Amino acid sequence: MTEEARSTVAHLEDRSLLVLDDDRPFLNRLARAMERRGFVVTEADTVADGLAAVEAHAPAFAVVDMRLGDGNGLDVIQRLKEKRPDARAIILTGYGNIATAVTAVKLGAVDYLAKPADADEVFAALMNDGEAKAAPPENPMSADRVRWEHIQRVYELCDRNVSETARRLNMHRRTLQRILAKRAPR
Structure with missing residues (x-):
């Protein structure tokens, strides 16, 4: 079995997910929706809580808000990738631009979604293996x-x-x- 196949099998077995967002209602809705999709969710609403959750048990998946009240979600992504290199993390943000998307990917995020993103988009981004070609955007940038x-x-x-x-x-x-x-x- 190849290393990539082992990583895929491990992800199918370990459905631990960290959801980090300072918008409490959004955090609760997304966490419940991801639990219905089979994930074991840990919620955090600050960078400090997110880092503590990663230290306690580095999850297989993470959905992290970019800008939080006490810092930047990229710090959590970076720490997660140090503790668990095979983790699949995505960044959510309402302040999207290309520079921050590039930084997020360089630090180990597998995707970058602009808010408001629904649970279906988040799930698709987490489960995308990277081999499927992305559909062209419905509304490309002007x-x-x-x-x-x-x-x-x-x-x-x-x-x-x-x-x-x-x-x-x-x-x-x-x-x-x-x-x-x-x-x-x-």
């Missing part, structure tokens, strides 16, 4: 949104320094400030 995402990525890479970001994008600083002050285009 060109304006792609531009905005690129600007946000460069801005994050420049440590949120407006002047440096403007220089690298060959853009006037005031123009960049106006773009950053606006909401993301659809």
Whole structure:
């Protein structure tokens, strides 16, 4: 039996799941929905609780909110992957952009979902083995949104320094400030 096959079998046997989100009603609904799908759920609503749950028993699966009141959910993903490299974790966030998605995947997340995500989407992301080709998006990003995402990525890479970001994008600083002050285009 190959290592990949053993990992798949282990995931089918161990259905432990950590759900980490600071939105308590959403956390409770998602936890109940995942229990109905056969998972043994541990709930946490802070980074500290999430890290403690990982230390106590590193779960096979995790659904982690990106931004929490006491820190960043990526810290929990990183610790989970250190304790259990075969764990399948996904990031949920209402503040989605390409830069954070790339960071999440580099730290070991297998998928990145924008809120509001329903239990079916979460389940599909957790169980996706990566071999099935993703369906094309129903509503792909507009060109304006792609531009905005690129600007946000460069801005994050420049440590949120407006002047440096403007220089690298060959853009006037005031123009960049106006773009950053606006909401993301659809």
